[in-house]
Amino acid sequence: MDSYELFLEHLRKYLDLDLTGYKRPQMERRINTLMRTLNIGDYEQFIEILGKDKALFVRFVNHVTINVSEFFRNPTQWRILEDQHLPVLLAQNPNLKIWSAGCSTGEECYTMAMILAEKAPRGQHAILATDVDNQVLAKAQAGVYTAKIASGIPQGLLQKYFTLSGDGYQAKQELKKIITFKHHNLLRDPFPEQMDLIICRNVVIYFTEETKSILYYKFFRALRSKGILFTGSTEQIIQSREIGFESGGVFFYQRP
Ligand SMILES: C[S@@+](CC[C@H](N)C(=O)[O-])C[C@H]1O[C@@H](n2cnc3c(N)ncnc32)[C@H](O)[C@@H]1O
Structure with a gap:
């Protein structure tokens, strides 16, 4: 076991943080960058400090989990969801159960909530929005964003579903009321x-091939018959047929 593996082992054992399923080169680079910024010489010293300094540990988790998100991220794909898949899903079930897995600061689940409010306002929909990082979950729950979001949300929707809040915007209760935010670790929790519909985008890219494969099987089982998994723009599932998925076009995978 080399020093990086030992560091991961200690993180798991003493601080209950399991990073073993993440791709090593990227993870190692991110950890080392943070150590350099903090002027920490080796993993042994780092693990000791992380154990003592709660605020630093939170910062560490935040740093390694990469929380970038956007409203309507890759708009063409959201349009395909809205125009092609949503009508089919609604025809099967007018009250949709949707999971935004790895929701980060909430842009993804609020995007989905806006689409539902526009396209199927009468349904009793429920969106479960989960992430392993409690800090981003708290932000998602607050639903407060900077003025920059205006460029990513169609003007009409921004006016309808957000209120002005300081220099930025806050998601309205109408969106929030259908979303449940919850801590969930994809690598550990049931x-x-x-x-x-499961939306899991730009999350599995950080995981090893083996971990990804296990997750895709689990997503398959988490869907009901005819349910759809919506993945990120760089996340084609090579073994989708082997798992049992039918392809619903690029980035959409259906359980038969
Ligand atoms: C780049 S963001 C993607 C946000 C959003 N899905 C999107 O596409 O804009 C990746 C998110 O995955 C979360 N994540 C990383 N590892 C996770 C795990 N093991 N379980 C659940 N979420 C995880 C991170 O905390 C982060 O918020």
């Missing part, structure tokens, strides 16, 4: 069941 998956929910009978989902109509």
Whole structure:
């Protein structure tokens, strides 16, 4: 076991943080960058400090989990979801159960909530929005964003579903009321069941091939029959047929 592996082992054992499923080169680079910024010489010293300094540990988790997100991220794909897949899902079930897995600061689940409010306002929909990082979850729950979001949300939707808040915007209760925010570790916690739609985008890219494969099987089982998994723009599932998925076009995978 080399010093990096030992560091991961200590993180898991003493601080209950398991990074073993993440790709090593990127993870190692991010950890080393933070150590350099903090002027920490080796992993042994780092693990000791992380154990003592709660605020630093939170910063560490935040740093390694990469929380970048956007409203309507890759708009063409959201348009395909809205125009092609949503009508089919709604025809099967007018009250959709949706899971935004790795929701970060909430842009993804609020995007989905806006689409539902526009396209299927009468349904009793429920969105479960989960992330392993409690700090981003708290931000998602608050639903407060800077003025910059205006460039990513169609003007009409921004006016309808957000209120002005200081220099930025806050998501309205109408969106929030259908979303449940919850801490969930994809690598450890049980998956929910009978989902109509699972949105997991730009999360698995950080995981090893082996971990990804296990997750895709679990997503498959978390969907109900005819349910759809919506992935990120760089996340094609090579073994989708082997798992049992039918392709619903690029980045959309359906459980038969
Ligand atoms: C780049 S963001 C993606 C946000 C959003 N899905 C999007 O596409 O804009 C990746 C998110 O995955 C979360 N994440 C990383 N490892 C995770 C795990 N093991 N379980 C759940 N979420 C995880 C991170 O905390 C982060 O918020």
